Amino acid sequence: MTVTVLDDYQGCCAFLDAAHELDGSDVRLDIEHRHLDDQALPARLLDSDAIILIRERTSLTRELLEQLPNLKLVVQTGRLSSAIDVEACKELGIAVRDGGGSPIAPAELTWLLIMAGCRRLGGYLARQAEGDWQRTNQLLEAESLGHAVHGRTLGIWGLGKIGSLVAGYSQAFGMNVVAHGRESSAGRAFELGVEFEPDRHAFLARCDVITLHLKLNGNTRGMITPADLAAMRADALLVNTSRAELIRPGALLDALDAGRPGAAALDVYENEPDGASAYQAHPRVLATPHIGFVEKDTYELYFSTAYRQVREFFAG
CATH class of the missing domain: 3.40.50.720 (NAD(P)-binding Rossmann-like Domain)
Structure with a gap:
């Protein structure tokens, strides 16, 4: 056979x-x-x-x-x-x-991207490879020091198995955690002692980091709209290790160019692997090649x- x-x-x-x-x-x-x-x-x-x-x-x-x-x-x-x-x-x-x-590997990669995105690790590594020491951007006016996660607010959209693990990691590092999603996420938030914010735009507007943990289906495909992205803060980091198709096609690149959210850390793309190239080239994106489960x-x-x-x- x-x-x-x-x-x-x-x-x-x-x-x-x-x-x-x-x-x-x-x-x-x-x-x-x-x-x-x-x-x-x-x-x-x-x-x-x-x-x-x-x-x-x-x-x-x-x-x-x-x-x-x-x-x-x-x-x-x-x-x-x-x-x-x-x-x-x-x-x-x-x-x-x-x-x-198992939810462990994708949850760990999510946490890695949160840490690396907040500290602007992608920019530092790229500039170091080109001979610049302790720089994140070729242009000084676009330079970013990054920041610690301690004391910041992490928004978890979808508090299932992976999201729940990420909540635990973030609490261990001193982050405040706010969840958003369906009734099941609200119930899980109560079990974990995590705040639940039912209003979508209020949730998006208050978080320093937003990480997506939703299953892709007919109801969730394209559910994150340009208006949702525009509701995020100018210094917010959007993390997606779930599915690229949760976001309307093309909306994230446009939103990054417009300045909200301020940055993204991504492991998933439409039309992989070719669809990743535009994000890999974007100065505000930390991009990994869909390795959430690859270990x-x-x-x-x-x-x-x-x-x-x-x-x-x-x-x-």
Whole structure:
């Protein structure tokens, strides 16, 4: 059986401890390290009996699935997402499996971006690489010292598992925490002893740092509008390790150019990886390449489940 793993950018999936789940099976791992476009995928996957997706790096559309006559199983690492056309899989007789995840890695990266964004770490590193010492910008009038997080106010939009961990990290560093979101976030805020602000613009206007932790669905796609961004303070930092599509297309770049919010720290982008380039080049953005889940513990969790599901499926 040929099992294709797509988008293994780090070249690690065959060498994880989790790969022992396949010991004794007749599975042949076929690992693709590059990101393939829609034109290259049909030929690349033609002989695949199963496909393992690393999160949403590649989408399996109906058009693609109809060109893969050998495909019997699709496995989504982490929770099932819109990257798979599940209805098409059902109609074509292709089984679909998914797994679970952990909030720890994305919460830790969120905290890293909060700290790095507040201290203007991206600017300092970029200028240091070009020979400037203790500078964050080529223009003195645009220079920023950054600031400590202690005593500042962190706004958490969506107080689920990840947001709750971030709340704990920030409190340990002496930040004031304010939450916003649905009724579930209000209940969780009460449990954590965190203030809840129900008014959206009041929430946005009072926070030094705002971090987004919302699931992407039909109700949340594009829910953060230009007016919401304009309500943020001129010195505010917006952090997004959740989904880029929560924000209206193009709105964040326009808002940064207009000066509200003052800066952004991002790990997610529309149309990855190409869509990240405009943010990577922006002087007010600290950009990481969607690595919220990319670390060994999470990969071991993802692939121990995925490889076990493959083995059990083909064992009958």
